[in-house]
Amino acid sequence: MRAISYDKFGGPEVLHVAEVPVPEPGPGQVRVRVAASVVHPVDLMIRSGRFPAPLPTSLPYTPGWDVAGSVDAVGPSVDGLAIGDEVIGFSPWLRTTVGAHAEYVVLDAGWLTSAPTSVPATEAATLPTNGLTAVQALDLLALPAGSTVLVTGAAGQVGGFVLALARTTGLRATGLARAGDREFVESLGATFLWSADDPTEPFDAVIDLAVIGSSLLDLIRDGGGYVAASPPLRPEPVRGIRTFALEVLPDGTRLGELVKLVTSGDIPLRVADVYPFADAAAAHERLAQGGVRGSVVIVP
Template sequence: MRAVSYAQFGGPEVLRVVADVPVPEPGPGQLRVRVAASVLHPVDLMIRSGRFPAPLPVGLPYVPGWDVAGTIDAIGPSVGGFTLDDEVIGFSPWLRTTVGAHAEYIVLDAAWLTTAPTGIAATEAATLPTNGLTAAQALDLLALPAGSSVLVTGAAGQVGGFTLALARVAGLHATGLAGADDREFVESQGAAFVPRSEDPARAAAGSFDAVVDLAVIGPSLMELVSDGGGYVAASPPLRPEPVRGIRTFALEVLPDGTRLGELVKLVERGEIPLRVAGVYSFAEAATAHHRLAQGGVRGGVVIVP
């Protein structure tokens, strides 16, 4: 099968389309998916450049890519609830498995997948799994009752947009910290808008029941959290120590087909926006990496076979 791969660390120029990658076979509890679309993430760029700060389970070469939208091509033993040609979405926990989705086929645990949203193109559906579950799991950690207030930094990014939408669905009062050009999007999700500044804590002056720090601003935001509130750090090393009874969490997204299925229902009801910044073929993978590295992307950078 064909896949995007790299055999050395470096810039986007190290990416190659390799045609002789073995087609993986599903084992017990697994499904093989014929990939229709996958998504490029900042962590893919960090790993490709050799800047990822932790050891990975196996060495080069790597096929990158987490999210997948596609159709079931083969079913392993002990799998129920799916049939051949079902359209599904899910993601590979790449840092644990190094099983990449920028390939024509991928094998994943059935428990990590769910039925794709009806009537949604694969290029859009592929933007949901990793980032949507990151947002959902952040709010699940906080377990805020309806009516609570939450500040979301990086609110116009992919995870930020999902977090605002899910906060609205949960009856939370969200405030989104984002760039000046992002006011319309933040407010479209029912959130109050705060423009990004050199002093985010001052810009978002006030008190919140919780903060979801997706922009990795850091512990300075703790001063905005009410006593006994909650704080989710998107970067585990920047998880602050608990003070004033504030619960602090380091966010590490986990695959969860059941929870993802709940998000699919919200997509089908129009409650969650799916945004695509651009679609690139395998041959254009280097261009996609360049685009994401430029920053300011408002939507998924999608890779298709």
């Protein structure tokens, strides 16, 4: 099968299309024929050799977390999925280095759920990693309805999902974003904010996707909550503020709940650009430019 691969760290030019063996599913696993996947900032960091932690395997790597596609083979002890089922899910790449930028990928059945029937695969692929990151951030905070939450980087992929989910759960969200993103932020029922210096009342919690840092603790009430974008960025608690860090985990059941919200129109899916395998370097360059509103999608 074809897969995007790299056998040394460097710029986008190290990416190439390689022929690799077709993986076989083991117990509790299924093989998915990939229709679409997504490029994430962490893919660029790892490819460049700048990821700050050791990885479980060595080069070469096939990148890619999200997958939208169809079940192609089913391993033993799998219930609820059959060959031909349209599914979405994601590979916890930092734990497995099993990449979805390939024609086929083998994943645990519990990491997958039925794909939304109302959108194409290129849009469905944008949901798993970012959508689950958003819902798990809100789960960490466990805020009651009516609570106020500030979301930095609110117009990014995860930020957009957080705003949408906040609306569905009765939270009062404020989105910190660039001036040009005001319409998007307000379309999700959130209050728009363009400077972290503006709030006059403290928030119950902050989800810091823009990596502004511990200065945001000053905007949180005593006993509130703060979610950092990754474990190394989690500040020490002060004034009783609970601090957490995001480490997104695959969860087919929770992803299925998000699919229902996509189908009902409560969660918008955004695609910035779509690239074939042969143009993987261009996809990485596009994301590296910054300011991308929507996911950069890879298709076989």
